[in-house]
Amino acid sequence: MLITCSFALASDNSPLQDFCVADPNGPVLVNGFPCKDAKLVQANDFFLSGLHLMGNTSNAVGSRVTPVTVAQLPGLNTLGISMARIDFAPWGINPPHTHPRATEILTVIEGSIQVGRSRSLSEEYWICNAIAIVGLSSQNPGVITIANAVFGAKPxxxxxxxxxxxxxxxxxxxxxxSKF
Amino acid sequence: MLITCSFALASDNSPLQDFCVADPNGPVLVNGFPCKDAKLVQANDFFLSGLHLMGNTSNAVGSRVTPVTVAQLPGLNTLGISMARIDFAPWGINPPHTHPRATEILTVIEGSIQVGRSRSLSEEYWICNAIAIVGLSSQNPGVITIANAVFGAKPxxxxxxxxxxxxxxxxxxxxxxSKF
Amino acid sequence: MLITCSFALASDNSPLQDFCVADPNGPVLVNGFPCKDAKLVQANDFFLSGLHLMGNTSNAVGSRVTPVTVAQLPGLNTLGISMARIDFAPWGINPPHTHPRATEILTVIEGSIQVGRSRSLSEEYWICNAIAIVGLSSQNPGVITIANAVFGAKPxxxxxxxxxxxxxxxxxxxxxxSKF
Amino acid sequence: MLITCSFALASDNSPLQDFCVADPNGPVLVNGFPCKDAKLVQANDFFLSGLHLMGNTSNAVGSRVTPVTVAQLPGLNTLGISMARIDFAPWGINPPHTHPRATEILTVIEGSIQVGRSRSLSEEYWICNAIAIVGLSSQNPGVITIANAVFGAKPxxxxxxxxxxxxxxxxxxxxxxSKF
Amino acid sequence: MLITCSFALASDNSPLQDFCVADPNGPVLVNGFPCKDAKLVQANDFFLSGLHLMGNTSNAVGSRVTPVTVAQLPGLNTLGISMARIDFAPWGINPPHTHPRATEILTVIEGSIQVGRSRSLSEEYWICNAIAIVGLSSQNPGVITIANAVFGAKPxxxxxxxxxxxxxxxxxxxxxxSKF
Amino acid sequence: MLITCSFALASDNSPLQDFCVADPNGPVLVNGFPCKDAKLVQANDFFLSGLHLMGNTSNAVGSRVTPVTVAQLPGLNTLGISMARIDFAPWGINPPHTHPRATEILTVIEGSIQVGRSRSLSEEYWICNAIAIVGLSSQNPGVITIANAVFGAKPxxxxxxxxxxxxxxxxxxxxxxSKF
Incomplete structure (x- = not known):
């Protein structure tokens, strides 16, 4: 089963050269990330291991998102794409949320998933017992989990x-x- | 007082001709709106009266948004901008919300306003006794009022x-x- | 009365993170502005006082624009939106001009305004006795006042x-x- | 000699399929042009003859622009590029102008050209005795010749x-x- | 293992409303697809079954791509995202190719994959015995398989x-x- | 004869200020180039001489591209446009290639050209005895010559x-x- 899961805006990241591997520790902060010196770029800047590992779902919502964004994989910088693995414990949920800078597409690798989304709601929620892979149209999609954002805001x-x-x-x- | 009020994505609407006045009743639906025949375009397609009128704030949140988007003003089509007037009764609030396709800038015309926004929250909320004018970077910014979207979703x-x-x-x- | 006032191109500013407050004094110049260290960002980076003050219209055209762009309000950086207040003395004018990087929407807060724009002209002009608020679809819309640009160019x-x-x-x- | 000639905004035209040849006589008007049926597309939709012909410069400014935009070459639709040939009589000028939806690059094929542009002016002007080829970053760049737009506006x-x-x-x- | 696999341009698809489900059989062709009447949109426009099925790899290259683009899933229209499943027979290859309108991210679900890409080459190739899921930053990414495009062109x-x-x-x- | 020559994506480069002359030797690398201090910008940053010179076509393909991109002309930075001169020896060819970040338009200045492009091929090829000028919708269009990229890749x-x-x-x- 493959589902498209968000009404949100597609992000607009246009590479202006062949690659611009993120240099998160550079001396200057810019929109997105500055680029690593091309001579120092390595194959590892484009590879990441670990998405085969099950995420720990022992938490209040019974699910775990393992993101692969530019924060984890610097080669994604300027490329406008990211991925994530989501593990659900039986009856785990993906609480209502939105991605402010990306649209999302999801495929279930194992198990089954009940998905809901109403027209007035650009967030999706899901009840699942599954492993899913999602694609997101931004290297830094962001996530706003409604309950945390509203009731756990600081201040x-x-x-x-x-x-x-x-x-x-x-x-x-x-x-x-008090719960957040 | 002027405040910028949203982390959301700037919308990307690029006019490809001098104007494309929205024709919402045309035979075809497209991303945005198709254009009215240029020969039928009138000055009124770019003007709207009524933003001087106070909005009715007799409701549960004590505030009223009067939007001026492409739905009200067809000349805005493809131009990537809209406005709104917001009236607040004393202690009225603007409940937590997001705009999925626009950033927002707000100026208080009369009265005073208390604004809050936390880093983990791209929605803003406000407690006010004021009239405010907002600019939004889309002709169709959309709005998701969190409480309605989560607890009033249909189904x-x-x-x-x-x-x-x-x-x-x-x-x-x-x-x-049961309240929504 | 609310009018849309420009045929110009909507600007394309896409934030790639939650915020990127402009750091205009940083060691590097980029397209737009580099970002201030997020740990140093303050509420004041998103607030500006003074738009309630009347602009001084004692000048040749009898009008004054008080802009609120990224130059005045660093929190606007990457957000693709700005505002301005325009004060008109009786019979003041807003001389023909264009914004090279933004579309504009205008609402009259007080007084009245006569507006003109012809199809062959993407600039607008106005004769007014009014206070107006404009929204612009760029954090740095730019302005080209035709008369100054043509007859007052340096060299x-x-x-x-x-x-x-x-x-x-x-x-x-x-x-x-000789006048410019 | 090759010169870049405009500060204006690069246009944003993103093809969403391999080609979308303009169908200017279709039943619906959209931002840009709707597409011709792909089965009816011909090689000629992408070719245009005539740019080798000298333009007629017997006019008040002593120059002639021969444009090749989507209006002349329907295959340019959605591709974000156009060209023009400019012929100058001796001491012909290219009067101050702007392109609201494109940046411009110019190369002199024959003759010589004096070019001017000041920082406060996004228009360029030129005094020439030359043939030039320009590239423009839009299939429909538009042109605003200042003198016509200001003094020849209708009404x-x-x-x-x-x-x-x-x-x-x-x-x-x-x-x-009275001259325009 | 997760790898980013392309230098190509991120596509630029900006939804201007909550959704615009593709109507591929409408009376008008536009850049992308026109939208289905919102009242006729169904949950199935956003769901697709079948990505759990193994693709048939009995072919010259020993691999099979099962795409999920706007052509298969009309709800993807304007959303700027798509997915694909790739099955590889033992020693199957993914021949050198490019996506003209998308960047790509790939994760191996089962098996192992050898990937290569050189700086002068925005195409990737792979030798695999694996099942992989890819995300692509366009609803219509396109694919150019070099060998077919060069030696199998018609005419x-x-x-x-x-x-x-x-x-x-x-x-x-x-x-x-003669082989293509 | 004027021909549009590529299906590729229009590049998306949006200037956020009047100009941002490339500073290729600055201390930081970003998407595109950082900007030179505006006070140090000179007329020469926008001019380049040499496109009137014939390119050396004594090579295996009998043609020579003289590019004018941001690498040669720093004023092009953020402007989304570039040009090139192409010289062809008799029976010279422009081998199959793509531009990953630009569309292309070509005009023949002298001589004649045979052009081919098939629907399944976003590359073009040409057999020529000509001088041509091309416009490209990016300041850094990139070029992938298929034969080199596939058979001359390093490693x-x-x-x-x-x-x-x-x-x-x-x-x-x-x-x-062995030839590449």
Whole structure:
């Protein structure tokens, strides 16, 4: 089963040379990453091992994302593509989230997955017992997990604002915030 | 006071001719809108009256957004820009939200506004008693109000999934969903 | 009244990370601006006060633009959006101009405005007695005021060339150039 | 001699298939042009004869531009490139102009050319006795010849506004307008 | 093992609305595809079954690509992402090729793969006994298999031109052309 | 005769300021080039002499490309355009090639040219006795000459892989590789 999973904007990363391997420790910060000296580029800048390893799903949502973005694989810089492996424990979920800089495509390698997405929602959620591989149209797609972003923001979003936004009692907001 | 309010992706709309006034009722649907016949374009396709009128803030969040996007002003098609007026009742809020296809800039015309945004959160929220004008870098910026999108999705996101994602009891989820 | 005011190209600024606050004094110049160290970013990088102040319109054209671009508000870097306030004295004008890197949308906050634009002209002009807010689809939209650019260029455009281009006597060109 | 001649924005035309030959007479207007049925595409859609012919320079500015854009060569659609031949009579000029959707590069094939451009001016002007070939980064670059656009606009820009913008007497404006 | 496999340009597909499911049989052809009426969009437009099936590798190169692009999955339209499964027989190869509109990222699901790419070559080749999943940064990445494109072109590239280009005897060219 | 010669992707280079003259020797490498200090920019950064000189066509393919890209003309940086002169000896050829980051348009200045391109081939080839000028939609278009890239790769593509890809004997591959 293969599913496209996001309404988000395709990212716009245009390489202006054959490659620009990310140099995350360079003296200057730019939009994206500056490039490593081409003479120092090695095959390893384009390879990464470890995506065959199962992610640890012993957590509150029963799933684990192993990302392969420009942060893990510097050769991805400027190329506008990344991947991830997602492992789900039985009844694990992928909580509602969005990628601010990428669209996503997902294929199930093993197991099965229930997917949901409504028109008013550009986030997707999933209930799964599966291993999945996703492709993302950015080397740095970003991720906003709604629950963390809203109830675990640092500093806190004021609880009376969230109470009004979610139309619940302030106590409920306080209770949810305490979990994040 | 002028504030930039979003981490989201700038939209990428490139006009390929002098103008392409949206023809929303044409026989074909395309990415964006097809263009009205240039001979039928009128000054009114580029003008809109009404942004001087106060929006009705008698609602649960005490605020009202009056958008001026390509849906209201067909001349905006392909131009990659839109505006909105936001009215806030005293203690009105702009609930946490994101724009999937635009960045946003906001200026307060009257009154005062408290704004919050955390690094892990590309949505912004505001507590206000104000009139504000926002500029958005897309003719069709979109908006996802988190609370509506998560708890008011049609069809419903399963409540046990949301309970796990927000780490609350299913009853709390059911209660919130009943409000949306 | 809200008007869209330019045929120009939407600018293409794609953030590749959550934010890249402009560091205009860094050791390296790049397309746009390099980014400030994220650990040094402050709320003030995204806020600017002063747009409530009336601009000084005591000048030859009776108008004043107060821009809020990446030059004034470093948090705008890579976000593809900016704003400006325009004050007009009675019968002030906004002389014919273009923005080489942005489209523009304008709303009148107070007063009235007469706007003109012809199909062969991507510049707009206006006669006004008003305060207006404009949104622009670039963090660095640029502005070319035609009269200044043509007759006030440094070094001068040769007056015989301008005489031929504008089909006037060289004396007229010399006279206009002396004003700029 | 080869010169780059414009500060303007590079146009953003991204083909999403191998080719999309313009169908300018199709039933629908879109940003750019819809595509001709691929089965009807012919070699001639990608070829144009005539650029070896000298342009007629018997006109007020002593130059002639022979454009090769998507309007002349439908195969250019979506490809983001065009060309032009410019012929100059002795002391012919290329009057100040801008291309709203393209950057330009120029090479002199025969003769010589004096070129000027100032920092405050994204238009270029030239005094020439030459044949030149230009490349433009859009299939539909557009051109705004300043003098025509300002003094030959239809309907007229009010002469008192132009008098104020160019700081000349209204009579001078009327006189220039009468030439265009 | 995860490898990035192409120097090619990231494609630039920017959705201007929440979704634009491809309508390949519509009355008009545009850059990309026109959109299906949103009221007729179904969950199946975003789902595809069959990527779990092994591709038939009984062919001259011992490999099979099963693509999932906008041609197979209409919901991918405007989203700038696609996937493919590649099956390799023992000692199967992925012949030198390029994707004109996408960058590529590849992960090996099963087996092992030997990959090569040189700096002067934006194509990659591989010798494998494996199943791989690739992500591509375009909904319509295109593929040019060098050997087919050069020696199997219809109409034929003249054999004396290829003889000169590849510095071999015309007979060798004729022999290779006869295979494609 | 004017021909458009490539299916390749239009490059996406968006200047974010009036100019950004390439500084190839700066302390930092970025996507494209960092900019020279604007105070040090000279007219010569935008001019190049020498395109009137005939290229040396005494080589295996009987043609010579004289490129004018950002490498030769630093003012082209971020402008998304370049040019080249191509000289052909009688019966010279332009061997099959692609530009990974640009589309191309070509005009024959002198002589005649036979051009071929098949639908399955985004490369073009030509048999010529001519001087031609090409425009390219990138300041750094890149070029992949198929024969060199495949048979002259460093390190070598294994000859048994090429034998399978081109369906020839390994000896033929070894023979071709020895020429490059």
């Amino acid at each position: 806190d979003i004021p609880s009376d604002l969230l109470a009004k936004a979610f139309q619940v009692d302030v106590k409920v907001v306080d209770q949810i915030q | 419903d996101i399963p409540s046990d999934l949301l309970a796990k994602a927000f780490q609350v009891d299913v009853k709390v989820v059911d209660q919130i969903q | 001068d455009i040769p007056s015989d060339l301008l005489a031929k281009a504008f089909q006037v006597d060289v004396k007229v060109v010399d006279q206009i150039q | 007229d820009i009010p002469s008192d506004l132009l008098a104020k913008a160019f700081q000349v007497d209204v009579k001078v404006v009327d006189q220039i307008q | 034929d590239i003249p054999s004396d031109l290829l003889a000169k280009a590849f510095q071999v005897d015309v007979k060798v060219v004729d022999q290779i052309q | 070598d593509i294994p000859s048994d892989l090429l034998a399978k890809a081109f369906q020839v004997d390994v000896k033929v591959v070894d023979q071709i590789q």
